[in-house]
Amino acid sequence: MKPINKLTLFSLLFMFLLTLWGFSSCSSDGSGEKKLNTGAQPDAAAGADPSVSAQEGGKGFDEIAESLGFKTNSAYKSPGSPNAKKGGSFSMAIEEYPATFCDVGENANIQTVSLINGMIFEPLLGFDAETLDYYPGLATHWKISEDKKTYWFRIDPNAKWSDGTPVTSADIIATYKLLVDEGLKDPFTNSLYTETYEEPKAESKYLVSITCKKENWRSFLYFAVSTKIYPASYLSKTNGAGYITKYQYDFMPGSGPYELNKEKTKQGERLTLKRRNNYWAADYARNAGQFNFDNITFEVARTDELRRDKLLAGEVDWYIVPRAQWWAEELTEAKQPDIARGAIARQKIYNRNPKGTSGFALNTNRAPFDDINVREAMSLLFNFDELNSKLFFNEYVRINSYYYGTPYAAPNNPKPEYNPTKALELLKKAGYVKKPGDKWLTKNGKPFTLELMSDKSIERIFVPYQQSLANAGIDLKFNNVDPNERFKKVQGKDFSIAYQSYTGLFFPNPESSMHSKFAKVPNNTNITGLADKRIDELCDLYDKSYDTKERIKYVQEIDALACEKKHWVWGWVAPSTLRLLYWNKFGMPESGLTYAGDFGDVFALWWEEPEKAKQAETAKKDKGIKMDKAPAEIDFWKAKGK
Known part of the structure; x- marks a missing residue:
């Protein structure tokens, strides 16, 4: 499990909810696979409290919703396959x-x-990453005021928590109160x-409204799609x-399709979710072929x-291959008989998922990285081409953004x-010198020493x-640190240099990782201490723009300004979204993944x-069994090389 920024707890959390709830639609393209269409929204009146009127969201609301200014989406298509079967299990190993x-x-x-939380708790709405349309979740309908600052949601009267109690407007209010509570120790969310x-x-009971304090095109998206309701x-x-104390290792009842399997979960060793047999939306067509x-x-x-x-x-059952060397030399048909006979699938899957950011983050809140000359020198001393050739087998590409x-x-x-000569010039400019006979550069009599948590x-x-x-x-020392401790240090800005890898965003949120208000405070994603007045201005302009092309221009300028400050020694990303090995027991939609989804x-x-599961299980013991091989690559979205 890698740490993710608050891009991932909010903007990035939005991406995960795209993955689990906002699946992009698999539109019919003549490929031969039948697509699932929700058709009309299921009758919400079945679970409605008879004491609640149609105008208040009760029985009969569907018939008058449009006249009241509410919208819904009955055209959303489930990305699930009509061939999907319920049952069985999935397992993977995680780092911690x-x-x-x-x-x-x-x-x-x-x-x-x-x-995991995205499978236990649900947002009010889903979002289709391919069509950019909203569709029902806990809410069947929604409305936005003319000034775009007030939103109304009609909660599905059928929606229930796993303990059988109904989801109501009180739950949305209570969720908000939790998220603004400073006791969470989560300043970004607060x-x-x-x-x-x-x-x-x-x-x-079923209608809830919320008003924004300021205009921001993402406000509806965030509250409707990124906010999971408790x-x-x-x-x-x-x-x-x-x-945060009571639910450190437990969950409240959720409204989603899964819950914690306490019998099979063992703290420190294993975490298991089980599919609920009383999930309120199990038979909704928008969930067909899923969960x-x-x-x-x-x-x-x-x-x-x-x-x-x-x-x-x-x-x-399933494993993301992290090392290019293993993929190229060890985890091959030539070296692994189980792969050669089809018992283990070896596969790359491509889609339009943003690749994210990686590299060595340089903390500018402390020396020596408060000097841009030193930061640029660090980048010039990183020979990625040699690393990619010798260790990565040219499986990766270097980022510059x-x-x-x-x-x-x-x-x-x-x-x-890669330019060591230029790097030495910059280090000299920053005051570092190497005296005759010395191994390390020094400044003010102190050697240039760095510690990298690893x-x-x-x-x-x-x-x-x-x-x-x-x-x-430059003396770079490695300090082997427990992942949880490393995470806390990075979040607390208690480091000099740290290698970080962040998942990409479908809709960027530059404020969370680049605004100066987060430059010196802990527990946010501006881990390098970036602070720039123009970037702050552009963040504000971006938040207020409803023009997609204009927003792109704003973020491009932010990106250029931030990159000029050299806060990162840029790393690398894989062109494919997933590089996998798995026991050949699974079925999947022909797309493998949704338009912009990840492993979720x-x-x-x-x-x-x-039948495949039985065959794969037998093949673990009987090494003579051969199975039909899974495709080596899936590029349904034509994303390879893009």
Whole structure:
């Protein structure tokens, strides 16, 4: 589980909810696979409280909704396959057991935790990443005022929590109160909700409204799609501080298709979700072909080697291959008989998922990286081409933007170069000198020494950079730190240099990682201390623009300005979205993933094929069994090379 920024707990959390709830539609394209269409929204009146009138969202609301200014979407198509089957299991290994199950609050920025919460709790609406349309979730209808500052939602009267109680407007209000509670120790989430929204109002049991304090085109998107709703009956018994303590390793009742399997979950070792048998929207056509596995299990294995070996031994089902060397040399048909005979699938999947940001983050809040000359020198001493050739087998491409591979990337950003001579000139300009006979550069009598938090599984990747820095007179030391401790240090800005990898955004939120108000405070994603007046202005302009082309121009300028400040030694990304090994027991839609989804799609869209599962299980013991091989590549969205 890699840490994710508050891009991921809000903007990025939006991406995960695209993955789990806002699936892009698989439109009919003549490819031969039948697509699932929701048709009309199911009759919400079936679960309506008879004491609630049609005008208040009760029985008969559907017939008058349009006249009241409400919208819905009955044309949304499920990305699930008509061939999907319920039952079976899915398992994968993760690096660490979550420090908390809470999706908001202190230490909540963990990718897997966000995905798990996305299967237990639901937002008001879903979002189709391909068509850019909203569709019903907990709410059947929505309305936006003419000044675009007030939103109304009609909650589906059928919606229920896993304890059987109905979802009502009180739950939306209680969720808001939690998110603004400073006891969460989550300043980004607190400030986002307090600065953006007034407290929601219950217009009735099923109608709720919320008014924005300022104009922002993303405000509706964030509140409707990114905000997962929690039960008021449980939140009323605690506060922010109590929430992060009480639910550190437990969940409140959710409204989503899964819940924690407490019998199979073992703290520190294993976390298992089970499919609910009383999910209120199980039969809704928008969910057809989705949420198929009875159990989804995450096993803890702390190193890449252990996670790989668990897959090869048949102890887990599914594995993202992190190392290009393994993919190119070890995990091949020639080296792995189970792959050669089709028992283990070896596969790359491509789609339009943003690739994200990676590299060495330089903390400008402390020396020596408060000097741009030093920061630029660090970049000039990173020989990516050699690393890609020797260790990565040319499986990766180097980024040069915070928004690489998206329309938001500044088109004229320079490509990073390797130039030790220029680096030494810049270091000299910054006051670093190497005295005769000395190995290390010094400034004011102190050697140039850096500490990089690392772990043994990835240290080999950093050794060439360590050597390049040493050749220039910089002593880079590795400090093996527990992932949770490393995460806390980075979030607290208690580091000098740290290698970070962040998932990409479908809609960027530059404010969360680039606005100066987050430059010096902890627990946000502006980890390098970026502060620039023009970037702050552009963030404000971006938030107020409803013109897509205009927003792109604003972010491109932000990207160019931020890149000029050299806060990152840019890293690399893989062209494919997933590079996988898995036991050949699964069925999936022909797209593999949705238009812009990530590995969270797999939990919802794939399923276990009973006969293939039996054959794969037998093949683990009988090495003579051959199976039909899965496709080596899936490029349904024609994204390869884009």
